[in-house]
Amino acid sequence: MASSSRRAGFGRACLCAATIGILLVGSSDTGFPQDAAVIKVGAIVQLSGPAAFLGPSEEAAYRMAITEINKKGGLLGRQLELVVADDATDAATANTDAKRLINDDEVAVLFASSTSASREAILPVVTRNRKTLFFYDAIYEGHACDPHMYVMGEVPETQISPIVAYLQETMGGNSWYFVGDDYNWPHDTATIAEKAIPAAGGKLSGEKFVPIGTTDFSAILQDIASLKPKFVLLILLPSDAVAFMKQFHNQGLQKTVQPIATLVEQSAISAMGPASEGLLIPAGLFADSKPAAKTFEKAYQETLGVNAPKQNFIAINGYDALHLWALAVEKAKSLDLAAVSEALPTVSWDGPRGTVRYSAKTHHATFPIYLGRIGADGAPEVIKDFGPVDPGPQCSF
């Protein structure tokens, strides 16, 4: 862990040095023309702040895609160069990052793996500038729309709706309980789930929200013990999900109640220890879930090293989005905004999750969703493949 952080730090230092170098070269009038052959790709990721547990994987996802494209000769005969910015899980920083990447670095395209707050802070920069497309790559609450933006990530419609009927059918029972952190993603996810549950013949026993950073879940666990739902849906940030699961297990509730988590990755699963056994996770990517995922894992380790930050279903969105953009550029034979935007919905990419494509109508991506079950060894096993799940009418363009 320590060595990988140091490596990330070193990488960032190199990046800074490179950026300074470019700035120096770019600003000097004495010659050294800027390397026009390079296409700059901007990526805003969360290397520090509360979501820092995701940042290294997010950065690595973009780096992996860029390396693969460059190995095949680049794009339009030019090599790609990744310019990474850290938004520190902070909207104001994300806004500054976007301005710097677009105005100073003059990136050809902007990607962001960030919170919704950061996305909303980046969007005005993109729309005012009108030179780059913006790809938002993260699990989120859905229904964010902008003509310049394409979105890839699990939304409540793809993550919750498919599993409700399946779980009620295979596991019996139809009563549900939601526990969520008190901000917009959990609230919006709960709103979608509230509709999906009666539609599938289920009923909602209870729904409670907690402040972010809750350390004692005793009140919620007491509520669950008295309402006795069959399923409990966790719409919690990973740190809170870990605390919830550890206390849930310590109270022995896992014997009667089936927990389902929407936002936990490997680090959170291993932190739960024995409490993670039996936890269900609906998501797009599980290591070793499919031959494609295995092939990717092998190539990933060969390219970025065995100690590279582990990929997860959240970060992988960036990898697939960058490849789709590259395919659209190839097809449009230009970096022109309108041409790429037109080509984008017509291309599809077979990534580690399966086939991924953007919709012209909604600007949201369709990709396969799986249901993973955490085994006694802490490793997820795919118990159901829902195939490509359409996020539905997220937007209308």
Place this chain on the structure above:
Amino acid sequence: MVLGTLNVLSAISLLFIAAIGLAVIFGVMGVVNLAHGEFIMMGAYASYLVTKMGYPVALAFIAAPVTVGLFALLLEPIFFRHIYGKVMESILATWGLSIALRQVFLLAFGSGYKSVPYPTDAAVNLLGTTFSLYRMLIMALAVLVWAGIMLVEHRTNLGAVARAVMNNAPLASALGVNTNRVYAGTLVFGAALAGLAGAVMAPLTSAYPSMGLNFLTNSFFAVLVGGLGSLSGFVFASASLGASNEVVAILVDPVWGSVVLVVVALVLVRLRRTA
């Protein structure tokens, strides 16, 4: 009802354990230690290291306070000694220390969560309700810590000297009490209590660099309400804030519970001022 009562008692105990280190340091030295949450975080990491090295998790309840206490002892001459009795300076300086500690742990251990197992997964049966044995042990520990501090404060020479320094440091100093040594001792003791809180919390939450912030706010309110240098006042503060938070969390939801905690704290501070 039984379960509700037990949950309220466990919430009070958790708040008491989380905040007692902050109360001791503030009470004796007038230092508002905003790095208190990071002391708890260090205690949690100490627990993680103890269990990772294969020792039983029970040992963490000794190792964590010792580690954090030693850390405070090392920092005393270069850091804390310069901010004794300076409330505003101590807020700024310890806030800086807390940021630095979070980053150091982020770099050293990574941003992932570190699991610490429960000392026991057993449940006890009380009046027909099963309840986590670990939470029962936390309540017992809270009572033990309270009784221990009471004994030291009122029945030992050490406690008498500490109370003398607390009430009038210049006079105590004039009477030959080495106030700096009393301050250093109290600092180490308060830090060790924060480390113990880390060991208590680690099985419930896991250890991660930013975890301390989750404990700081409520602890801070408990100390504000409890007032300067009164253990019984602090016990009352923990009980009223912990209970109102948990009761509302059970009856309404935890979001309102956290709102009510702040409201009750404001009302109590106001009442204390007028009284």
